[in-house]
Amino acid sequence: MSAEQSRVQLMQGNEACVEGALTAGCRFYAGYPITPSTEIAELMSERLPRLGGKFIQMEDEIGSMAAVIGASLGGLKAMTATSGPGFSLKQENIGFAALTEVPCVIVDVQRVGPSSGQPTSPAQGDVMQARWGTHGDHPAVVLCPWSVRETFDLTVRAFNLAEALRTPVILISDEVVAHMREKVVLPEPSELKVVDRPRPTVPPAAYKPYGPAPGDEGRDDYVPPMADFGSGYRYHVTGLFHGEDGFPTGDGEKSAALLRRINAKVEHRRADIVQVEREALDDAEVVVVAYGSTARSALRAVRDARAQGIKAGLLRLITLWPFADEAVREVAGRAKVLIVPEMNLGQMSREVERAAHGAARVVPVSRVDNELFTPDEILARIREEA
Amino acid sequence: MARVEIRLSGEGGQGVILAGIILAEAAAIFDGKNAIQTQSYGPESRGGASKSEVVVDEGDIDYPEVRRPDILLALTQEACDKYASSLAPGGTLVTDETFVQSPPKVDGQVYSAGITKIAREKLGKEIVANIVALGVLVALTGVVSSEAIERAVLSRVPRGTEDLNRRALQEGFTAGETILHRV
Numbered sequence: 001m002s003a004e005q006s007r008v009q010l011m012q013g014n015e016a017c018v019e020g021a022l023t024a025g026c027r028f029y030a031g032y033p034i035t036p037s038t039e040i041a042e043l044m045s046e047r048l049p050r051l052g053g054k055f056i057q058m059e060d061e062i063g064s065m066a067a068v069i070g071a072s073l074g075g076l077k078a079m080t081a082t083s084g085p086g087f088s089l090k091q092e093n094i095g096f097a098a099l100t101e102v103p104c105v106i107v108d109v110q111r112v113g114p115s116s117g118q119p120t121s122p123a124q125g126d127v128m129q130a131r132w133g134t135h136g137d138h139p140a141v142v143l144c145p146w147s148v149r150e151t152f153d154l155t156v157r158a159f160n161l162a163e164a165l166r167t168p169v170i171l172i173s174d175e176v177v178a179h180m181r182e183k184v185v186l187p188e189p190s191e192l193k194v195v196d197r198p199r200p201t202v203p204p205a206a207y208k209p210y211g212p213a214p215g216d217e218g219r220d221d222y223v224p225p226m227a228d229f230g231s232g233y234r235y236h237v238t239g240l241f242h243g244e245d246g247f248p249t250g251d252g253e254k255s256a257a258l259l260r261r262i263n264a265k266v267e268h269r270r271a272d273i274v275q276v277e278r279e280a281l282d283d284a285e286v287v288v289v290a291y292g293s294t295a296r297s298a299l300r301a302v303r304d305a306r307a308q309g310i311k312a313g314l315l316r317l318i319t320l321w322p323f324a325d326e327a328v329r330e331v332a333g334r335a336k337v338l339i340v341p342e343m344n345l346g347q348m349s350r351e352v353e354r355a356a357h358g359a360a361r362v363v364p365v366s367r368v369d370n371e372l373f374t375p376d377e378i379l380a381r382i383r384e385e386a
Numbered sequence: 387m388a389r390v391e392i393r394l395s396g397e398g399g400q401g402v403i404l405a406g407i408i409l410a411e412a413a414a415i416f417d418g419k420n421a422i423q424t425q426s427y428g429p430e431s432r433g434g435a436s437k438s439e440v441v442v443d444e445g446d447i448d449y450p451e452v453r454r455p456d457i458l459l460a461l462t463q464e465a466c467d468k469y470a471s472s473l474a475p476g477g478t479l480v481t482d483e484t485f486v487q488s489p490p491k492v493d494g495q496v497y498s499a500g501i502t503k504i505a506r507e508k509l510g511k512e513i514v515a516n517i518v519a520l521g522v523l524v525a526l527t528g529v530v531s532s533e534a535i536e537r538a539v540l541s542r543v544p545r546g547t548e549d550l551n552r553r554a555l556q557e558g559f560t561a562g563e564t565i566l567h568r569v
Contacts, residue, residue: 183421
């Protein structure tokens with residue numbers, strides 16, 4: 001067997017997520033198994049102990065998220081995985097992680113909802129929850145894979161962004177991408193960039209847990225260096241608004257500065273965070289805007305439309321949040337119509353409409369009957385609008 | 387070779403999910419093509435109808451699911467009745483004559499082989515019927531090479547059962563080739 005052949009694997013999306021997490025340096029997992037994310041917990045329970053990491057099955061999703069935050073404060077890269085019902089339960093603590101700036105990765109493998117919904121069927125109904133599921137004005141970084149290999153890549157990226165920005169990052173997958181087995185050749189660890197959180201360079205006595213690093217003074221979007229608990233840097237962590245010293249404050253100016261900074265941290269780095277893929281867009285008049293497994297049906301539909309002489313193209317959203325305003329605006333300026341197929345009742349189509357701002361007509365297409373779109377359904381809409 | 391869609395169907399316990407994984411690994415790892423395997427997921431995995439699907443292509447695979455299978459394996463009458471009409475025109479239907487008494491009329495080739503009977507009588511283990519089925523399928527369709535399917539089977543089955551599974555695959559090849567010579 002050649003060296004290249006020996007690296008070829010047939011792997012599930014959920015398995016690729018685990019491989020990506022371990023490659024990125026994840027050494028702590030706490031979770032409560034739930035379909036269709038369960039393989040992630042199963043595989044983590046096998047793999048982590050052998051790498052000196054910790055796996056804990058917690059009493060529920062709330063406890064799982066709390067444990068992940070605790071582990072990260074202790075200095076480990078930490079994650080959890082769940083599906084809709086568990087994602088709902090984790091929201092309060094996701095907000096805690098956002099305000100306390102604790103890096104962590106949350107995987108949500110979407111199934112049909114609301115409530116227990118349909119555990120074994122695909123959906124994309126959590127995309128707005130991933131943005132606004134926890135209360136208050138918080139930043140959100142949400143990545144959405146469409147293949148097994150991309151599940152690996154985006155899991156690594158989720159950890160890198162979480163660490164670099166000190167913020168929770170959500171990887172939002174769906175039942176199709178999570179369960180299908182696909183041919184992959186995973187990169188060697190040496191081919192990948194792995195990012196670690198900024199740590200303090202000042203002595204413990206001079207450490208301000210929420211203050212700027214030397215050189216970052218005066219910036220309104222700085223990422224404060226983070227000390228590992230137990231490493232000699234004593235500090236206070238609270239879900240209340242706090243000053244640079246980490247203690248609660250009722251000072252309106254300090255509160256506003258904190259809230260604006262944790263959002264600016266993400267907003268000012270938008271160009272680095274937002275990723276899209278463009279297919280056949282140069283002369284496209286009918287553009288499909290899609291994400292996750294739906295984008296695979298859409299790509300087939302666009303190829304079939306092209307074969308029929310229709311000027312169709314695909315804009316695939318890889319980063320869901322922050323939203324790809326600029327890419328959508330640019331495409332809307334040249335296209336006649338944007339078709340947005342989603343396995344929900346039109347959650348992202350309204351964002352597309354907002355970004356397009358009237359430059360192109362936006363046509364939402366919903367499918368919520370437990371099945372992935374077929375290419376023909378999307379092709380039919382393309383033909384209608386062409 | 388352009389896109390080929392394969393649907394393996396039967397009931398829970400017949401090993402169609404594993405057969406699909408092995409077939410996809412044969413194509414992806416040992417024949418160097420692209421492959422995706424998907425399966426019905428849910429109550430089927432605990433008895434009742436079960437199906438496993440594989441898409442094989444020389445090029446990249448966009449849509450991951452099977453629409454009209456070019457190759458359909460039906461290990462039970464129920465599966466046969468349910469999926470026969472989905473066969474692509476000119477496709478190949480392979481049934482297990484142990485359980486499928488009346489193969490339906492389809493626009494394509496229909497082959498019947500005593501898959502489970504072979505596993506029971508020639509190999510003494512009904513559990514390897516799925517591997518016999520893979521042998522029959524590969525002999526009849528050439529969807530993957532015989533070397534690739536053998537390597538894929540041997541790399542997936544539990545240690546200590548390699549010989550049994552190799553023989554099961556061989557019996558499947560023989561049954562498939564016998565059918566071809568008869569036609």
